[in-house]
Structure formats: C-alpha cells, structure tokens
Amino acid sequence: xxxxxxxxxxxxxxxxxxxxxxxxxxxxxxxxxxxxxxxxxxxxxxxxxxxxxxxxxxxxxxxxxxxxxxxxxxxxxxxxxxxxxxxxxxxxxxxxxxxxxxxxxxxxxxxxxxxxx
Numbered sequence: 338x339x340x341x342x343x344x345x346x347x348x349x350x351x352x353x354x355x356x357x358x359x360x361x362x363x364x365x366x367x368x369x370x371x372x373x374x375x376x377x378x379x380x381x382x383x384x385x386x387x388x389x390x391x392x393x394x395x396x397x398x399x400x401x402x403x404x405x406x407x408x409x410x411x412x413x414x415x416x417x418x419x420x421x422x423x424x425x426x427x428x429x430x431x432x433x434x435x436x437x438x439x440x441x442x443x444x445x446x447x448x449x450x451x452x453x454x
Contacts, residue, residue, distance in 0.1 A: 338362075338443070339361055339362055339363040339369070339434050339436075339443040340361070340362040340443075341359050341360070341361050341362075341432045341433075341434060341443055341444065341445035341446075342359065342360045342445060342446070343357060343358070343359050343430065343431070343432050343445045343446065343447065343448040344357070344358050344359075344360075344448065345357040345358050345448065346430065346448030346449045346450050347449075347450070347451070348451045348452075348453065349422055349450070349451070349452055350422075350452070350453070350454050351422060351423060351424060351452055351453070351454055352421060352422065353422050353452070354418070354419060354420045354421075354422065355419050355422065355450060356416055356417065356418050356419065357373065357416065357417040357419070357430055357432075357448060357450075358414055358415075358416050359371070359373075359414060359415045359416070359432030359445055360413060360414050361413045361414070361415070361432075361434055362413070363413060363434065366410055366413040367390045367410045368390060368436060368437050368438055369390065369434040369435060369436055369437065370387060370388070370389050370390065370434070370435045370437060371387070371388050371406075371408055371415040371432070371433065371434055371435075372384060372385070372386065372387040372388070372406075372432075372433040372434075372435070373385040373386050373387075373406060373415075373417045373430055373431070373432060373433070374430070374431045374433055375426075375428035375429065375430045375431070375450075376428055376429050376431070376447075377425075377427060377428040377429075378428075380428075382431070383397065384397055385397050385400055385404065385417070385430070386400065386404055386406035386417060387406070388406045388407065388408050388415065390410070390437065392407075392408065394406050399425075400419075400426075403419065403420050403421045403422075404417060404418065404419050404420070405417070405418040405420075406418075415432060417430070419450075422450075422452045423452060424452045424453060425452075426450060426452050427450060427451050427452050427453070428449075428450060429447040429448065429449050429450075430447065430448050430449075430450055431444055431445055431446075431447045432444070432445035433445070
C-alpha cells in the first residue's frame with residue numbers, strides 16, 4: 338500500500354505560478370511511476386504529467402512548456418511546478434503512483450487549484 342498526500346493547492350491569478358507537492362509513504366519509492374492528473378468540474382480526469390523512476394517525463398499538450406514534473410527519490414516526493422497558469426487549469430489535481438512491478442495504482446486525495454482574477 339502507498340499513501341499519497343498532496344499539498345500546495347490554492348487560488349492564484351492568471352499568469353501566476355504554483356508548486357504542488359506529493360509525499361509518498363512507499364518503502365520503495367523508486368519502483369513507482371508517478372503522475373499528476375486533474376479533474377475540472379463536469380469533466381473527466383485527465384493526465385497532466387508523468388515521471389518514471391529514472392526521471393523521464395511526459396506532458397499533456399496544453400501544459401507542455403508551462404508545467405514541470407520532478408521527483409526526489411531520496412525524499413519520496415514528486416512535485417509539479419506550474420507557471421503561466423490559465424483559468425482553464427482550474428481543477429482538482431491528483432497525485433498517482435503506479436508500481437512498475439505490479440501495475441497497482443494508488444491515488445492521493447486531491448488538491449484544488451483555482452486560477453482566477
């Protein structure tokens with residue numbers, strides 16, 4: 338079992354920046370692919386960014402160049418640096434861990450990001 342706890346959400350103005358953090362309780366954090374998802378009201382949950390244990394990253398097209406995912410395997414954390422935020426980035430953001438061994442997925446409770454003036 339892996340417990341994930343997100344932090345860093347809040348209200349930010351358009352064009353602003355915010356960093357989300359996710360702390361994982363996993364004893365072997367470096368076997369998990371990590372990801373950030375988001376879900377806006379009335380919409381399906383969508384993948385935002387992923388990072389492998391070795392640090393390879395992928396981004397959803399609308400956030401590429403604005404968001405940066407990173408991880409610290411020593412601290413069991415994954416972060417999402419979000420710049421140039423837009424109102425359409427407003428959503429609940431979720432951290433996900435997927436074991437590379439079992440493919441079991443674990444989710445955090447989510448943190449709200451609101452981009453509004």
